[in-house]
Amino acid sequence: MALRKITEYPAKVLNEVGDPVEVFDEELARLCEDMFETMYAEEGVGLAAPQIGLSLRLFVMDCAGIKLVAANPEIVAAEGEQGGEEGCLSVGKIHSPLKRAERATLRAQDVRGEWYEREAAGLAARCFQHETDHCDGLLFINRLTPLKRNMVTKRFQKLKKWE
Numbered sequence: 001m002a003l004r005k006i007t008e009y010p011a012k013v014l015n016e017v018g019d020p021v022e023v024f025d026e027e028l029a030r031l032c033e034d035m036f037e038t039m040y041a042e043e044g045v046g047l048a049a050p051q052i053g054l055s056l057r058l059f060v061m062d063c064a065g066i067k068l069v070a071a072n073p074e075i076v077a078a079e080g081e082q083g084g085e086e087g088c089l090s091v092g093k094i095h096s097p098l099k100r101a102e103r104a105t106l107r108a109q110d111v112r113g114e115w116y117e118r119e120a121a122g123l124a125a126r127c128f129q130h131e132t133d134h135c136d137g138l139l140f141i142n143r144l145t146p147l148k149r150n151m152v153t154k155r156f157q158k159l160k161k162w163e
């Protein structure tokens with residue numbers, strides 16, 4: 001296993017629609033292990049392939065008791081609304097309030113290519129939505145109002161200067 005470097009805003013790969021995962025082999029399994037290891041090292045609850053520079057529709061998560069690999073993910077149902085803050089390892093973990101669906105159903109393939117559906121509420125549902133967005137080339141800041149997005153990116157740029 002190996003730690004991967006986190007790709008940060010404004011890297012182009014973060015705003016590209018990922019390629020579908022087509023081969024479910026040892027290499028993919030190793031990539032997923034690396035992604036879990038990197039996510040835990042960064043104290044994240046989810047990590048998508050574009051966040052380590054790979055334009056692929058793939059994410060891993062371990063959030064609110066739900067641990068999974070999601071290849072070719074899709075949100076097939078969503079209902080309700082939740083408030084709360086959202087942040088991202090690719091944007092320096094700076095948080096901002098963002099409304100999301102309270103419940104969401106994820107449809108994806110596991111590391112062996114088996115399709116599954118998983119329903120979640122609250123934080124895990126937020127994670128489904130956030131990580132699936134990554135696979136579609138969307139960062140959470142792309143869903144903020146221009147004013148809030150500016151606040152987050154300015155704070156992030158300041159953070160980078162101090163590093």
Ligand SMILES: [Zn+2]
Nearest residue numbers: 087088089090
């Ligand atoms: Zn993220």
